[in-house]
Amino acid sequence: MKRRDFQRAALALALQPWLLPLAGAESAAPRWRGNPFALGVASGQPRPDGVVLWTRLAPDFESLPEAPADPALVVGYEIFSDEALRQRVQRGQVRTGAARAHSVHVQVRGLRPDRYYWYRFTCGDAVSPVGRTRTAPAPDAAVSHLRLALASCQHYEQGYYVAHREIARQDLDLVLFLGDYIYEGTNPDHKVAPGVREHPQEVPRTLDGYRRRHALYKRDPDLRAAHAAHPWLMTWDDHDVVNDYAGDQDARGTDPAVFLRRRAAAYQAYFEHMPLRLGPEPAGGASMRIYDRMVWGQLAELWTLDCRQYRSPQACPDPLRGGGRMVLGCDALTDTRRTMLGEAQERWLGESLSASRRAWKIVAQATQISSTGIDSPLGRTTYTDAWDGYPAARARLLRTVADARLADVVTLGGDVHMNVAAQLRLQPNDERSPVLASEFVTTSISSRGMSDAVLERIRAGNADIVHARADERGYTRVEVTAQGVSAEFRTTPYPATADAALGTQARFAVARGRAGVEKA
Ligand code: FE
Numbered sequence: 460m461k462r463r464d465f466q467r468a469a470l471a472l473a474l475q476p477w478l479l480p481l482a483g484a485e486s487a488a489p490r491w492r493g494n495p496f497a498l499g500v501a502s503g504q505p506r507p508d509g510v511v512l513w514t515r516l517a518p519d520f521e522s523l524p525e526a527p528a529d530p531a532l533v534v535g536y537e538i539f540s541d542e543a544l545r546q547r548v549q550r551g552q553v554r555t556g557a558a559r560a561h562s563v564h565v566q567v568r569g570l571r572p573d574r575y576y577w578y579r580f581t582c583g584d585a586v587s588p589v590g591r592t593r594t595a596p597a598p599d600a601a602v603s604h605l606r607l608a609l610a611s612c613q614h615y616e617q618g619y620y621v622a623h624r625e626i627a628r629q630d631l632d633l634v635l636f637l638g639d640y641i642y643e644g645t646n647p648d649h650k651v652a653p654g655v656r657e658h659p660q661e662v663p664r665t666l667d668g669y670r671r672r673h674a675l676y677k678r679d680p681d682l683r684a685a686h687a688a689h690p691w692l693m694t695w696d697d698h699d700v701v702n703d704y705a706g707d708q709d710a711r712g713t714d715p716a717v718f719l720r721r722r723a724a725a726y727q728a729y730f731e732h733m734p735l736r737l738g739p740e741p742a743g744g745a746s747m748r749i750y751d752r753m754v755w756g757q758l759a760e761l762w763t764l765d766c767r768q769y770r771s772p773q774a775c776p777d778p779l780r781g782g783g784r785m786v787l788g789c790d791a792l793t794d795t796r797r798t799m800l801g802e803a804q805e806r807w808l809g810e811s812l813s814a815s816r817r818a819w820k821i822v823a824q825a826t827q828i829s830s831t832g833i834d835s836p837l838g839r840t841t842y843t844d845a846w847d848g849y850p851a852a853r854a855r856l857l858r859t860v861a862d863a864r865l866a867d868v869v870t871l872g873g874d875v876h877m878n879v880a881a882q883l884r885l886q887p888n889d890e891r892s893p894v895l896a897s898e899f900v901t902t903s904i905s906s907r908g909m910s911d912a913v914l915e916r917i918r919a920g921n922a923d924i925v926h927a928r929a930d931e932r933g934y935t936r937v938e939v940t941a942q943g944v945s946a947e948f949r950t951t952p953y954p955a956t957a958d959a960a961l962g963t964q965a966r967f968a969v970a971r972g973r974a975g976v977e978k979a
């Protein structure tokens with residue numbers, strides 16, 4: 460098709476209603492030379508009646524006969540109730556364009572609860588890979604189990620995504636990804652081996668930069684396979700924008716008005732690459748609600764929290780570096796006005812957590828809640844970027860659990876690049892303070908962890924930490940049943956080996972009705 464014809468066809472499309480007969484779309488769409496679905500397909504945020512389906516057409520349009528400046532395109536989607544794709548239950552079309560980086564988010568409704576579905580996209584003569592997804596059980600259904608993979612922190616330069624390869628092959632209901640999906644920076648000291656692979660572009664600061672970074676990560680076949688195999692629930696952490704940012708401030712003390720433009724670009728690109736219901740509000744703005752609540756029948760209620768967008772800045776920052784660090788004798792830490800979740804999210808969580816009558820309350824958030832302080836001759840040092848740096852906010856969260864007499868709260872976290880199983884008490888590490896909840900933190904998919912020497916001092920200073928290992932990469936397999944929650948740390952010490960196999964580092968369990976983790 461000539462460029463002028465293409466523009467005329469695109470204009471004709473623009474005058475059409477949102478949903479078009481398939482023939483109309485095909486006549487207007489280009490014949491692709493390459494694969495416009497190179498970034499794969501994904502699904503997320505399952506509900507009893509639907510799910511969000513996602514794809515993004517190849518960002519560089521390398522496969523178009525002639526690349527128009529802004530080709531508005533119509534993308535078709537089909538949903539099947541069988542793997543052989545014989546029973547089509549829905550189809551439709553959506554329009555996309557350069558303003559949203561040719562991403563597609565379909566909010567499917569009208570599906571049946573607790574069912575697997577298969578889906579694919581079409582655009583012109585191109586057909587996407589097939590994804591598998593599932594709906595959540597009905598809210599009142601008796602459900603025997605919820606099986607999920609917990610993952611976070613996948614620095615591209617620090618290892619391969621062998622964990623995603625295993626996740627893609629597992630029998631799971633969900634993948635729960637807790638942040639650091641991309642990394643903006645390069646740490647020359649943390650490359651696991653020379654030549655593993657590199658970020659080819661400079662540090663992203665603009666919408667175009669973040670889109671390129673996301674597209675790079677999505678070109679990894681193991682990551683695409685994990686997306687195509689299961690619906691994902693997601694939240695973000697700092698590196699999805701920039702290291703150690705807190706609310707409207709970055710660690711460098713950039714003018715918040717300037718930083719918020721960068722945050723808006725990062726959030727917009729994040730939305731464009733994820734199977735999410737909601738994007739920035741207003742479109743392209745610096746605010747985006749990502750915290751969410753999901754119900755899994757009568758078995759579980761699951762909250763995914765945002766620990767970055769609304770938090771107070773880290774206490775007592777290094778005046779030159781900013782951000783998080785180890786501090787000693789920092790009075791600002793205990794200021795009760797300091798918040799991790801922001802007032803609105805904290806109230807929303809508190810109210811819905813207190814009211815939940817489901818067997819398990821699963822609070823998924825980006826970082827570590829249990830204390831990691833290190834005792835020294837001069838006193839106790841505290842890492843200020845995780846919940847330890849927000850002790851008043853942590854106490855409010857745990858007091859909510861205590862006041863509502865919730866026995867079955869399990870928190871899930873990421874960010875710290877280590878596997879952790881820990882008891883959560885109002886007074887950390889104080890045996891007289893009852894265990895109120897149980898924590899599992901998953902190690903990173905690929906990002907390097909702290910040294911054993913430091914971790915040994917953390918273990919020594921924190922009796923509540925039952926297990927902590929930072930030397931291996933992987934994910935955590937979590938299984939929830941009426942009787943208990945189990946966590947299996949699946950890891951490899953060789954993230955730089957492209958075909959490394961994972962093994963089980965350790966297993967822990969929480970018994971119904973008794974808060975606290977136990978070795979299983
Ligand atoms: Fe990380």
Ligand code: CA
Nearest residue numbers: 639696697874
């Ligand atoms: Ca992080």
